[in-house]
Amino acid sequence: xxxxxxxxxxxGKLKVLDNVSINLEPGNxxxxxxxxxxxxxxxxRSILGMVKPEQGSILYDGEEILNAWKYRKNIGYxxxxxxxxxxxxxxxxxxxMKDIRNNNNTDHIxxxxxxxxxxxxxxxxxTGTLSGGTKQKVSAALTFLFNPKxxxxxxxxxxxxxxxAEILKNKITKEQAKGKLVLITSHxxxxxxxxxxxxxxxxxxKLEFVKSIEQLKMETKEISLNKAIVKxxxxxxx
Amino acid sequence: xxxxxxxVMFDILRNRFVIGYCLxxxxxxxxxxxxxxxxxxxTLSLLNIVLLVVPLISIVFATIHFYNSxxxxxxxxxxxxxxxxxxxxxxxxxxxxxxxxxxxxxxxPLIFLNQGLVSIYLLLSGIVLTFxxxxxxxxxxxxxxxxxxxxxxxxxxxxxxxxxYDGLVLLxxxxxxxxxxxxxxxxxxxxxxxxxxxVAILLQMDTAVLMGYTGAVFSExxxxxxxxxxxxxxxLLWAILPMLLTVRIFKRKDx
Numbered sequence: 001x002x003x004x005x006x007x008x009x010x011x012g013k014l015k016v017l018d019n020v021s022i023n024l025e026p027g028n029x030x031x032x033x034x035x036x037x038x039x040x041x042x043x044x045r046s047i048l049g050m051v052k053p054e055q056g057s058i059l060y061d062g063e064e065i066l067n068a069w070k071y072r073k074n075i076g077y078x079x080x081x082x083x084x085x086x087x088x089x090x091x092x093x094x095x096x097m098k099d100i101r102n103n104n105n106t107d108h109i110x111x112x113x114x115x116x117x118x119x120x121x122x123x124x125x126x127t128g129t130l131s132g133g134t135k136q137k138v139s140a141a142l143t144f145l146f147n148p149k150x151x152x153x154x155x156x157x158x159x160x161x162x163x164x165a166e167i168l169k170n171k172i173t174k175e176q177a178k179g180k181l182v183l184i185t186s187h188x189x190x191x192x193x194x195x196x197x198x199x200x201x202x203x204x205x206k207l208e209f210v211k212s213i214e215q216l217k218m219e220t221k222e223i224s225l226n227k228a229i230v231k232x233x234x235x236x237x238x
Numbered sequence: 239x240x241x242x243x244x245x246v247m248f249d250i251l252r253n254r255f256v257i258g259y260c261l262x263x264x265x266x267x268x269x270x271x272x273x274x275x276x277x278x279x280x281t282l283s284l285l286n287i288v289l290l291v292v293p294l295i296s297i298v299f300a301t302i303h304f305y306n307s308x309x310x311x312x313x314x315x316x317x318x319x320x321x322x323x324x325x326x327x328x329x330x331x332x333x334x335x336x337x338x339x340x341x342x343x344x345x346x347p348l349i350f351l352n353q354g355l356v357s358i359y360l361l362l363s364g365i366v367l368t369f370x371x372x373x374x375x376x377x378x379x380x381x382x383x384x385x386x387x388x389x390x391x392x393x394x395x396x397x398x399x400x401x402x403y404d405g406l407v408l409l410x411x412x413x414x415x416x417x418x419x420x421x422x423x424x425x426x427x428x429x430x431x432x433x434x435x436x437v438a439i440l441l442q443m444d445t446a447v448l449m450g451y452t453g454a455v456f457s458e459x460x461x462x463x464x465x466x467x468x469x470x471x472x473x474l475l476w477a478i479l480p481m482l483l484t485v486r487i488f489k490r491k492d493x
Contacts, residue, residue, distance in 0.1 A: 011492075045492075045493075048315070048316050049315075050315050050316070050492065050493045051492045051493070052490060052491075052492055067489070069318055069319060069320050069321075070318055071318075072316065072317060072318040072319075073317075073318035075316070077316040079312075079316070083308075083309040083312055083313065084309060084310075084313060085249065085307070085309055085310040085313070086309070087249070087252060087253070088249075096245055097313075097317070099241055100241050100242065100245075100314070100317060100319065101317060101318065102241075
């Protein structure tokens with residue numbers, strides 16, 4: 001569905017992505033993990049076309065995404081930090097996005113998260129007055145709203161209370177069952193273990209491995225993902 | 239494009255600055271026109287507003303608005319929207335609302351108190367200068383991520399076009415006063431949108447006589463059809479070229 005070939009990107013002298021190639025297929029939840037500054041967010045933003053790679057290509061359904069824009073209607077993106085225009089109410093924000101996406105066809109609108117997060121109660125609050133966690137909830141609701149084929153979630157559970165995080169994780173599993181591709185980054189490995197089918201590990205811009213979770217556990221002979229990953233990281237450091 | 243433009247305009251109207259700007263211009267215009275009876279004296283004062291206040295407000299407001307809409311733009315970038323659409327909406331949203339505010343603010347008093355060709359020139363120059371300076375503002379803003387630096391750059395650009403440039407032209411004029419440099423002066427003036435607007439309006443007034451030989455050269459040039467076409471064409475270029483460059487830079491930028 002999304003294939004990335006030999007992606008290179010550097011900011012100044014710093015190499016952020018170094019020859020990354022991967023195929024992402026529908027029906028998978030791929031967890032993107034790696035230490036801080038390993039290029040996870042840059043990788044995600046390259047797929048969205050916000051960061052322009054120096055070399056390599058990214059194809060969506062076989063078509064190059066550089067300077068393309070229509071493919072983004074199939075992607076829902078939840079950024080690390082939700083940023084909205086400040087003077088606008090939650091309801092206005094959602095209506096505006098529907099309008100901009102030209103999506104008044106109600107069949108394709110998925111308002112499940114709006115219901116589950118109880119956002120209708122605070123529909124008339126301005127986004128500038130919301131707490132960090134509530135902003136994340138609005139951002140998550142917005143990401144799933146258009147029922148996109150690909151979901152890209154950058155540390156979605158940070159700032160969410162345990163109940164909301166649980167709701168979000170259930171939603172992710174549900175969408176996976178519908179055959180969607182989910183790309184998720186997180187530092188909370190227990191969250192990843194619950195939702196992910198595959199793990200891709202980035203280290204200093206290099207893609208170290210892509211493996212299914214079972215395979216990882218088998219190879220390291222560990223029961224929890226947490227221990228398996230720690231073991232791998234220690235082996236790498238030796 | 240239309241949809242995003244709608245939200246940009248909506249956002250601008252909401253913060254009420256533009257309405258204040260309109261009232262401010264209206265108040266000053268009414269004041270000047272009723273204070274000074276002689277129409278050419280008050281027109282000169284109005285000319286200064288068009289040449290100084292309009293560019294200043296346009297360049298500063300457009301720069302600040304660009305930085306304040308950064309969140310909105312980031313939100314749009316992950317949506318199926320072209321980058322150029324986002325930027326053009328910002329450009330037309332800001333410059334249309336500012337020029338409508340200006341046209342109402344200065345136009346209404348002019349209709350009542352000072353009808354004539356010069357008034358039409360004043361209004362048209364104000365509107366074109368708004369577009370020119372919004373376009374220059376966006377070029378400055380897209381090149382620096384830091385808000386304070388961006389606003390500083392835009393103020394400096396305004397100061398350059400209103401004062402420094404004229405100083406340089408005067409300096410050249412003095413140094414080469416022994417040579418016939420009127421034609422070159424014409425070229426220099428063409429490179430500054432504010433000068434272009436100033437000369438075009440001054441020549442419509444009786445005061446053009448006071449400009450001596452240079453005035454005669456200009457008058458001959460600017461009052462002909464070719465001259466008018468030339469100066470308005472150049473002003474339009476000033477509104478279009480910086481914007482095209484901005485879009486080019488914006489398209490290739492990492493955001």
